[in-house]
Amino acid sequence: MTGGAPVVFVIDDDPSVRSSLKFLLNTVGLQVESFDSADSFLHKKPPDAPGCLVLDVRMPGLSGLDFQHELARRHIHIPVVFLTGHGDIPMSVRAMKAGAVEFLTKPFRDQDLLDAVRIALERDRARREQEKEVADLQRRYDSLTSREQQVISMLVSGMLNKQIAGQLGTAESTVKVQRSRAMEKMHADSLVDLVRMIEKIKGPSEKAS
């Protein structure tokens, strides 16, 4: 599930700018999809491929920054490269804080834009990979029995087999069996590996709650 080729989404109300950006990005072999407003982008289901947004801050309808918030609200974690005709410092600070990759003032050097887009795409790719890994781990974790999950979480918290057995009211040998089965299912080579995996699963889920 690596998805297709990366896609750059260009959103600008100005058709000239739109088409020229598309033209420029095409020259380095990037796939471009352009929209005349944020709304029209939101109406389209994004493809399952690494992507980034190239976005004018000042747009009719939803402004660039508002749009950035809206994306966050919808859990769309797509990197954003901002373009602006006349950006000011507070505006750029806000944009960068909200996770913008770059804030470019029009007219910009083409290399700056291409670099920003490349970083954004790489970041999205990495994000996507990480998401995929976590999803894999989660899937493995989900395949464990509830008793196996119980034992693992106790192990991760630093308890010894004997202690776990004591707490669960089972034999230590039983715990040992459950433990090795769970590690096998999780594809964990060691206890340290297992702890790392569990942290990856719990981390994002805790943040999301």
Add this chain to the structure above:
Amino acid sequence: MDLRNLIETIPALVLCALPDGSVELANRAWQEYTGSSLQQLSGWVWQTTIHPGDVAKFIDEWTMASAGGKPFQTEARIRRADGQYRWFLIRKALAVTPTRGRESSLRTLIACEDIHERKEAEAKLQDSEILLQAFFENSPNLIFVKDRQSRYLYANKEFKKAFHFTDEIKGKTDDELFSAEQAAAFQAVDRQVLEAGLPTKFEDVVLYEDGQHTRIVQKFPLFNAFGEIYAIGGVVIDITERKQEESARRYSEERYRLVLETANDAVVCIDESSIISFANPATSRIFGYDPTELTGKPLTVLMPEFLRKLHENGFRRYLATGQRHINWQGTELTALRKNGQEFPVEVSFGELARDGHKVFTGFIRDISERKQAEDKLRASERTLRQLTETIPQMLWSAEADGAIDYCNQRVLDYTGLPAEQVHGAGWMKTVHQDDIDKMAQAWTVAVSTGEPFQYEFRCLRAADHTYRWCISSALPLRDQNRRIIKWFGSVIDLHDWKEAQQALRMTQVELARVSRLTTMGELAASIAHEVNQPLTAVTNNSNACLRLLANRSLEPEVLRRALQEIVADGTRASAVIARIRAFIKKAPAEKNELPINEVIEEVLALAGRELYENRILLERQFTAALPLVLADRVQLQQVLLNLIMNGIEAMTAVTNRPRLLGVQSRIDESGDVLVAVRDSGTGLGLEADRVFTPFFTTKANGMGMGLSISRSLVENHGGRLWVTPNSPHGAVFSFTLPAVGGSAA
């Protein structure tokens, strides 16, 4: 006869003298009188026998008699044996020629007769006359003597002085001295005295030099030794002054009586025992006692109980020591009426000594009403004073001449000065030195003209020792003759208000500046955006081409399309820049008198391509010979272009009806030049009001500035820009511009 014997027979002091005066013989009487022997009496003896004061005269007489043959006679004092001198008449008694002897020489017998007694009587008489004369002359009365024929024999100095006679009046008659009438009156009395032979005394009035005089005249007959009347004497006593005094006294007495009887004040006299001896009619009105009823009663009946002892003690003390224990002129006391009512009085006392006894007079005034009025006034004043002292305002008053005479506590608190330092012109100390001259001048002008006074000045506030803006105002109070009698004023600290006002003004200025800046900033932002869009496109397209070229993969078709876009964007950018330039030029607009139709035609020419490409039907409705408008040509073009382009864009979506753009020029009702741009587009509907708001746009590509800028441009020219719906479709944008006097040719 023997000469010796002869001289002895003469009963006088006799001497026989030789022609040279030397003595030859002296009789016994001589010798006895002088106490000298004959021996001693021989020769020139006169020097020793006659009083030294008489010797010279004696010698003269003797010499003259010898020379002229005149009988010798003189009077001289001869010394007696005891050394006393007595007066003698010395004369030649007999000249003898001796018959015997050879010597024939003349002898003179000199007899000396003692006339001392007579001499003394004469001297006495003379003294008496001098005395009388002195009395007459120094008498304050007029004294005169007239003979039977009324001729003046004598008139004293006072007489002459009274009538201012300077000439001798002796021998003159009344007819010569007085008026005929007056003379007749005098003479009538004279006759009466002559006829009756009796003195008379009467009072008459005679005109003197200095006016009429009243006199008492006494005339009396003067008798001679034979009992006959030989003259009339007169003594006149001038009683004019006495008469006047008497009259004045009588008048005065009458007046006092009248005053006492008609006085509103009670007048009560008491004796040394404080017993009432007199009470005037007013006493009954004031005290309720009949005046006669009071006589003989102690004064204390007119006093309330608590004063009686005090009076008695005080009165006694005064009689004993002469020390007054109350003010005798206008002391306020409490008095008691007959009916027992107490009331306030003002009493003054007088004291008179009569036959060694003191009489005291009291003048008693009922001041009940005055007291009530005073109390009321005091209460009113107190209220007013409380008001002025508690009112949270600074108040003051000034004399008619502008000198401050009162400041309320607020002023004193504010300035921190004691009242006496603010009074007069002391208030000037508190005024800021930059304001003091003008303020003093304004005050002087107000005081001299009576105009209401008002002046803003900086006043030194004691609390924080700072000068604060205050306003002082005053109005004059006038009497019924419109004369200013006082000024009343207030001082208001308007520093905070003034500062607030200042701050408000600053805020407004700041607001205006900020809003202008904001507008400019927003404008700059939008302009940057507007310009950057085509520039970005140009840059992107160019860069893309360069990259393809570097990769040797630039196909001519791609390049052509890119270049087309680059040209279009370049054009667009320059259009924006033209707009910006026009807008920037807005500030110093270069206004000229323009024919509006000509400007419209220019703009239509500019928009020609757009009109053609969008298949717009243009309808010109120009009014010929319109007045000129005073406008900046470029700005006016901007406005027109904006409206026309808006109209065109509004109709791009219209497919089911003609795209009609109407441009009209005419004079409106108020005489302004009106231009209307009418489209048959989609219309503005509910948005009509918002289209002039900056950055509001109905167009996908609009910036939202055009109409906003257009409106400000029109308004800067003194016109209006507004929108109305077109019928049946679209909108009409109209603007007016004031017409210049003339009209276009």
